[in-house]
Amino acid sequence: NAGVTQTPKFQVLKTGQSMTLQCAQDMNHEYMSWYRQDPGMGLRLIHYSVGAGITDQGEVPNGYNVSRSTTEDFPLRLLSAAPSQTSVYFCASTQVGVGLDGYTFGSGTRLTVV
């Protein structure tokens, strides 16, 4: 049981480049979300999804797009990378609503935009 898998673990982008951060879970969780973590600011919610075909914005959605075509996958797209998007990105999943098992997190993607 792999849990939540994020790829890549590290990435360096040039300003203006685009890329997709991958997230996959094998626990049949309906809810998936993306966070970014910056020093001294904790984790901030970017986008989330309560099921296939449904996505919504979190606290800091600007500059990011998501889609949810399957229950397992929830990719995060940066269309035109900016230095302000340098951060560590975490994907998480849980059951919808009550969250009986709490959240399970991936190991993170460390992104640097130069």
Place this chain on the structure above:
Amino acid sequence: KQEVTQIPAALSVPEGENLVLNCSFTDSAIYNLQWFRQDPGKGLTSLLLIQSSQREQTSGRLNASLDKSSGRSTLYIAASQPGDSATYLCAVQFNDMRFGAGTRLTVKP
């Protein structure tokens, strides 16, 4: 909008001390509260999950309490060890999960 605050931001204690980390939240409408541990450069490891109907949860030397009406949770660590050094994050879940900024704990040998 849910706001989660953790106090103190950093804490340094000698080995063997008992300690308390604090978490407060502004909206009592939550499904659960979760405490995580994060080591430098690593991901989040779930420590304890307290459902909204529960008052506390225990795991080994860790005990977490929840007072939903006052918007507070505490994480109690007994007989601290150098291996407990890490950042501890609390998070509350309703429609999404909101995090505090964390408490960075250092336990000195």
